[in-house]
Amino acid sequence: MTTVIPIRPVESTQGARRGPPRHTPKGRQTSPQARERVAALCAGLAPRADLLIEHLHRLQDGEGALRHGDLAALAEMLKLSQVEVFEVASFYHHFEIVDDDAAVPATVVRVCDSLSCAMAGSATLTSDLKTALAHDSSVRVQTAPCIGQCHRAPAACVGQRQLPHATVDAVQALLASGDTGPRELPVPEASELKQLQRLLSGELSAEQVLAELKASNLRGLGGAGFPAWRKWETVRAQPGPRHMVVNIDEGEVGTFKDGHVLTSTQAGAPQVLEGLLIAAQVVGIDRVWMYLRDEYHDARVLMQRELEALQVRLQGLRAQHPGYTPPSIELRRGAGAYICGEESALIESVEGKRGLPRLKPPIVALHGVFGRPTLAHNPETLWWLPEILAHGGAWLTSHGRAGRNGLRRFSVSGRVKQPGVYLAPAGITLRELIDEHAGGMAEGHTLYAYLPGGASGGILPAALADVPLDFDTLAEHGAFIGSMAVVVLGQHDKARDAALNLMRFFEHESCGQCTPCRAGTTKAVDLIQAPVWDAALLGELSQVMRDASICGLGQAAPNPVDSVLRFFPHEVGA
Numbered sequence: 001m002t003t004v005i006p007i008r009p010v011e012s013t014q015g016a017r018r019g020p021p022r023h024t025p026k027g028r029q030t031s032p033q034a035r036e037r038v039a040a041l042c043a044g045l046a047p048r049a050d051l052l053i054e055h056l057h058r059l060q061d062g063e064g065a066l067r068h069g070d071l072a073a074l075a076e077m078l079k080l081s082q083v084e085v086f087e088v089a090s091f092y093h094h095f096e097i098v099d100d101d102a103a104v105p106a107t108v109v110r111v112c113d114s115l116s117c118a119m120a121g122s123a124t125l126t127s128d129l130k131t132a133l134a135h136d137s138s139v140r141v142q143t144a145p146c147i148g149q150c151h152r153a154p155a156a157c158v159g160q161r162q163l164p165h166a167t168v169d170a171v172q173a174l175l176a177s178g179d180t181g182p183r184e185l186p187v188p189e190a191s192e193l194k195q196l197q198r199l200l201s202g203e204l205s206a207e208q209v210l211a212e213l214k215a216s217n218l219r220g221l222g223g224a225g226f227p228a229w230r231k232w233e234t235v236r237a238q239p240g241p242r243h244m245v246v247n248i249d250e251g252e253v254g255t256f257k258d259g260h261v262l263t264s265t266q267a268g269a270p271q272v273l274e275g276l277l278i279a280a281q282v283v284g285i286d287r288v289w290m291y292l293r294d295e296y297h298d299a300r301v302l303m304q305r306e307l308e309a310l311q312v313r314l315q316g317l318r319a320q321h322p323g324y325t326p327p328s329i330e331l332r333r334g335a336g337a338y339i340c341g342e343e344s345a346l347i348e349s350v351e352g353k354r355g356l357p358r359l360k361p362p363i364v365a366l367h368g369v370f371g372r373p374t375l376a377h378n379p380e381t382l383w384w385l386p387e388i389l390a391h392g393g394a395w396l397t398s399h400g401r402a403g404r405n406g407l408r409r410f411s412v413s414g415r416v417k418q419p420g421v422y423l424a425p426a427g428i429t430l431r432e433l434i435d436e437h438a439g440g441m442a443e444g445h446t447l448y449a450y451l452p453g454g455a456s457g458g459i460l461p462a463a464l465a466d467v468p469l470d471f472d473t474l475a476e477h478g479a480f481i482g483s484m485a486v487v488v489l490g491q492h493d494k495a496r497d498a499a500l501n502l503m504r505f506f507e508h509e510s511c512g513q514c515t516p517c518r519a520g521t522t523k524a525v526d527l528i529q530a531p532v533w534d535a536a537l538l539g540e541l542s543q544v545m546r547d548a549s550i551c552g553l554g555q556a557a558p559n560p561v562d563s564v565l566r567f568f569p570h571e572v573g574a
Contacts, residue, residue, distance in 0.1 A: 028082060034073035037063075047078050052352035056089055057294075057333055064104040065096045091354040091511075092335030093144075094294050105137070107180055109171060110144035110157040114253045115455070115487055115501050116413040117146075120153035128168050139175060145338065145505055147295040148256045150411065150487070151419035160297040182297035185263055188306070191270035193313065195389040196277050200321045204389065206282045213385075215393025217405055222247055222258075222341075222378030223453075223483040223552075225471040231375055232283050234365040238373035241286040244327070245369060246276060247346055247378045248292040248299075251338035253455035253505055254485030257409045258379050260421040262299045267383070269306045275382030278389070280327045283375055288329045289350045294336050303331055338509035342551050343376045344368075345511065356513045357551035380409060402427035402468035410469075412438045414488035415445040427468040430460075434488065445490030449568070453482030455502045456556035459495050459563040478562055495568040499560040500528050506557040517554025520545040528561060532573035535565055 041062040042055050055078065059070050066089050075085040089095045098104060111117075111126045122143075129141045149155030152164030158171055159180025174180060198204045213229040220226045235242055250258045262269050276288060292300055307329060314326050337355045340346045344358035347369050358364075368374020388396055397405040404427030413419040417439030424433060430450050434440060441447060447462040452469055458479030460467075467473060474480050489498060507521035520541055527538055542558035549555045564572060 028068070028072045030073040030076050031069055034067075034069040035076070038070055038073040038077060042074075042077070048352075049078055049080055050350065050352040052078060052080070052085065052088055053092070053335055053349065054333065056085075056092075056095055057335065060095055064106065065098045065102070067098055067100045067102075069100045071097070088352065088354055092337050094336035103137075105140040107139050107159045107175060109133075109139060109141045109159075109175075110147065111141065111166070112145070112147045112149065112153070112155050112157075113143040113501075114146040114150070114505055115451075115498055116150035116254060116419075117153040117155055118501055119414060119489075119493065122154040125154050125156070125166060125168070129171060132168050132172065133175075136175075144336075145508060146251060146253045146255075148250065148259050148293065150254050150256055150413035150485075151421070153413065153419075157295060162295070162298065182301045185298050185302045186265050188263075188265045188268040188270055188302075190309075191267065191274050191386075193274050193277070193317070195386040196274055196281070197317070198389070199278060199281055200317065200324055209278065209282050209389065212388055212393040216384075216388045216396040217393075218381065218384055218388065218396065219471060220377065221380040221384075221409070221483070222250070223252065225481075228377070228381060231365060231377075232279065235373045235375045236283045238366060240284060240373075242284055242373045242375070243369045244276070244280060244283075244285045244288040244375040244377070245343065245346060245350060245364075246272075246288065246290040246382065247341065247343060247376060248290060248296070249334050249338075249341045249346060250378070250483065251293060251341050251509070252483050252485055253502060254413055254451060254487040255411050255454050255483045256413075257411045257421045257484070259296050259299055260411075261380050261383050261409070262296075263302060267386075269302060270310075271386055272379045272383050273306060273310055275385035276329070277326060278385050279375065279377065279382065281324075285327045285375060287369075288327045289332050289369065290329065291332045291334060291340070291346050291350060294334045300331070300333060307331060337511075338505075339511045339551075339553060342553065345551070346376075347374065354511070356511050357553075359550060400426045401432075402429075404468055404470045404473070408470070408484055410437075411483070411485045412488070413486070414450075415442045415447075415490035415493070416440070416488050417442050426470045427473070429466045429468060430486065430488075431465040433469065433486065438488075441488070441490065445492065447488065448491045448493060449489040449495050449498075451485070451487040451489075451498070451560075453480050454485035454487070455505055456552070456559055457482045457485070458559040459489075459498060459567070461495075461567045478559065478566060494571055495564045496528065496533075496571045499564045500525070502560045503528060503557065506553060510553060510557075514548070514550040514554060516545045516548040517550070517557065520549070520554060521557055524558065524561060528564075528572075533565065535572075538562075538565065 041058045059066055071085050072082055075082045111122055113122050133139045147157050149164050154166050156163045156166035158174045160182050161180045218228045248258055318324055340349045340355040342357050343364050345355040349355040364374045399407045406426040408426050410422050422437040449459055449461050460479055503524050507525050510517045510521050512518045542562055545558050546555050
């Protein structure tokens with residue numbers, strides 16, 4: 001027997017409503033006031049998605065924070081989704097997102113807590129500042145990772161004014177003056193662009209420039225040490241358009257030489273720019289982005305001024321050499337993310353995104369900014385190009401010690417009498433560097449240990465102070481020279497304390513994209529705070545981080561811990 005189920009006729013819903021009519025799209029709405037405020041603060045800045053971070057800086061500088069309503073208005077103006085704007089804004093340390101009606105301090109005082117500043121008493125300075133300024137709601141005191149003033153420790157950043165050798169009185173005086181913006185640095189010596197003019201006039205050919213570059217054995221001086229001429233030839237061989245990024249995001253603990261190079265009145269920024277133009281002409285570069293770390297506010301003002309002056313010079317060169325087309329150059333501002341020192345993460349940031357390192361291959365020389373072949377250099381490498389062409393590649397290799405060739409700039413900080421940036425022969429030893437350039441050990445300190453290459457280069461004992469310092473010379477000791485950031489420890493310091501400080505830095509700066517780095521740095525911080533270190537577990541963790549991390553941060557983060565286990569086992573009971 002079949003059961004028949006009656007079907008009710010569908011009632012017409014024509015004209016029926018489930019609720020009141022919508023007059024706006026779904027999601028957070030933008031107010032007219034927010035639109036007007038964003039438009040005013042971002043006036044003159046092209047509404048392009050790749051300029052998202054520049055727009056966020058305008059809002060942060062103008063309002064003291066990023067308000068939710070302003071972010072929604074910015075997303076509307078840039079034709080981005082609100083989540084795209086929010087995820088970028090929340091990625092970078094120097095942006096603060098708050099509710100629309102939240103009160104924000106007029107000035108933020110950032111006290112560096114990285115190794116050199118920690119050794120100089122930054123923890124006490126931070127505590128004293130918080131006590132002294134507790135009554136002032138217009139000021140907030142907070143710790144910050146390395147701000148590039150390791151040679152002037154302890155250092156702070158008051159608003160956008162870097163304060164070397166910071167004290168409570170000095171901070172309060174600066175706050176009282178209200179002068180917390182960037183300094184106007186002295187004008188550097190103007191460059192006559194002699195070597196660029198030789199290239200444009202035909203006195204030098206592109207092939208001759210490449211030959212001198214090979215003869216000089218110039219290697220990338222940002223940390224990796226890759227031969228510069230190989231980068232040029234690789235990018236040059238690719239179809240155009242070709243791009244360039246200049247990596248001035250030196251966030252490595254103990255590193256400050258690029259900032260020194262840019263702000264030096266002896267050639268300095270003008271010579272870096274000439275080197276940039278030479279590289280662009282030889283390789284065939286159309287567009288250049290100079291990515292400057294946000295802590296270098298003074299250098300940013302200087303570079304903006306120098307780029308304006310350069311445009312005037314280039315007009316004359318174009319008139320003198322009608323076939324010459326210089327590249328367009330944009331100065332981009334970082335936002336407090338050490339990971340953007342990794343070249344592919346930097347490129348992501350240039351494109352207006354979170355600074356997440358890319359998987360390789362492809363390398364950036366083949367697939368870089370906006371998918372185009374990209375030449376990546378740091379400013380010191382570019383600074384050397386006019387020198388090499390003026391004196392010849394063989395001149396540079398005539399310098400050096402212990403069988404090494406060339407000259408190197410070392411950032412030296414810690415327990416020495418005269419911290420600073422020193423130009424020294426490749427192959428110089430740590431002991432020679434201290435005695436010949438840094439004025440010897442600081443009073444009351446004897447050499448105990450040192451970092452030859454910043455936070456990620458490992459920690460070596462005083463017994464290895466006579467090993468030549470250069471690329472490849474420290475590998476057998478589990479260390480490397482990297483960006484040549486030398487931090488010197490005395491007999492009152494502990495290598496295990498240094499390793500903990502450095503690992504906390506890596507934990508803070510990990511982009512979080514890959515589990516081995518994100519979870520590994522956190523686990524390492526927990527493990528190395530134990531009175532007795534679990535050497536076996538730390539060794540296993542180290543190997544996983546090296547093998548499976550996407551980029552150099554996670555791969556090199558275990559180096560300080562491994563060094564302590566190898567050279568200072570008495571400190572950890574291992």
